[in-house]
């Protein structure tokens with residue numbers, strides 16, 4: 001289920017991130033995510049749930065990387081509420097630009113990684129390498145995570161029909177939307193809506 005080695009996390013060392021999560025340092029919100037081996041759940045550094053033991057956690061540089069490693073998003077801190085692809089160290093200009101374009105739907109519908117890469121002035125393979133290096137996941141995986149995140153916000157905060165949410169979030173079909181949400185959260189979109197929305201302050 002879990003990747004044997006977690007990717008590097010923006011040049012941050014384990015102790016720095018571990019200290020940050022114990023004080024729930026909002027500076028790091030969106031910069032790293034905490035995956036808990038014993039529960040299979042991943043959280044934001046600001047999560048209010050009881051702190052897991054240090055020996056049970058790994059850190060990842062993106063929600064997409066946590067999901068690639070087999071973890072599910074926490075329903076308390078809601079990783080979809082974390083900043084998406086935050087600026088960090090000022091060295092990720094291309095990745096940040098690509099993230100903004102993905103956020104705007106560049107990989108939804110007919111969008112391709114090639115077209116995205118050329119809009120960022122690099123080749124598709126180079127963009128894939130940069131994503132791996134900085135986010136620990138491919139552009140396609142990041143786009144999928146973003147679709148799920150958009151959908152989760154609408155599920156929690158609107159009464160929109162699921163068909164509309166699937167479409168607006170960028171999914172190709174309602175069926176695909178249902179499949180992806182069930183795989184990520186282990187529940188249907190309708191079951192997720194019945195849970196009370198949480199916010200983290």
Ligand SMILES: [Zn+2]
Nearest residue numbers: 043047074077
């Ligand atoms: Zn959490």
